[in-house]
Amino acid sequence: MAVGREEFPFLGKGFEWRTKKTDEPIWNVFVQILLPLVLILTFVAVLDILRYKHVAEVERIESHKLRKFITEKLEKIDPQKEHNKYKVTLIELQYLKLSIALRDVEKEKREDLKLTQFPDAGKIDLTYTKIIDIDFKELCKKAKDIFDNNGEQGFKDGIYKEVLRKASVKDTGKWNLRVRQWNPVPKDEPYTATLSSITPGNRAKIHNDIVEFVETLRKNIRLLQTQLLHRLFDELIKNPEELDNHSRKLVEKIISTKEEDERKRLAKDFYQKMVRKWRDQLETEGYEFLEDTWDKLI
Secondary structure, eight states: OOOOTTTOHHHHHHHHHHHHHHOOOGGGHHHHHHHHHHHHHHHHHHHHHHHHHHHHHHHHHHHHHHHHHHHHHHHHOOHHHHHHHHHHHHHHHHHHHHHHHHHHHHHHHHHHTTGGGOSSGGGSOEETTEEOOHHHHHHHHHHHHHHTTTOHHHHHHHHHHHHHHHHTOBOOOTGGGSOOOOSSOOOOOGGGOOSSBOOHHHHHHHHHHHHHHHHHHHHHHHHHHHHHHHHHHHHHHHOGGGSOHHHHHHHHHHHHOOOHHHHHHHHHHHHHHHHHHHHHHHHHTTOOOOHHHHHHHO
16 A cells, blocks of 8 residues: 555654655655664664673583583592492492302202201101101201211302302302302402402302301201200100110119219210110111211210
8 A cells, every 4th residue: 555645744744855855755764763663673682692692601601610510520530449349349249149049049958958847846747756757857868968978068069050050150260169168258359350250259258158058057957856856855754665674774773873973874874875776766767867966965
């Protein structure tokens, strides 16, 4: 739509002299209107630019501070120490894996020996003074093979190999597979450690743990067998008719003896005789106790 002076009379009055002088179109008056607007916009833009420059400067300063902080922290970090810390953690993790695997193997060995079925001798089946327990007989046989028939070293070595397998750790040293007591435990060199290959320190620790477990196993079996013998003696007290004639006469003699030292000596003889009697009877019936059990009783 065309716009003339009549639509903007106030403009004609203000700029009529220029129009007449230059004969330029009335549209040039818009320059006079737009110029202030351009100046305002320019001012706003400059303010924005200044504000952005200020923000950028602040960010530059903060970035410089952050870089300085990080640099100072990094300068305090010893790469070798950090590497050693990682390796030490790795060694500890490996021993944890081995220990967990050993706990599993220990449980399996106790179950295989039937030891989990007998928390105490009260669980062993008896008829008066006669043992009638097949599982206990199997326990005695396996324990005898391990501890009295040169099977202990092979038993411990087998545990170690099973622990390595369960933990997914290898031991490449041929002679290192033979379990033994380590005192002192070797120190590990962290920089050479890997998770999949057992360290000298961890080997020694897990060997010692296996030795301790096997010794505890021996004690548990010895205690169980000793408790059973106590039960057999209790059954004799409740059922004196189970005594043979010689043993009965010996008991009567102990009771009738007034001299205390003699009575103690006769009682000791009776006890040792009964232990030997029980040993002969149990072995005849297939219940072979550990030599360690009999040694502790006499």
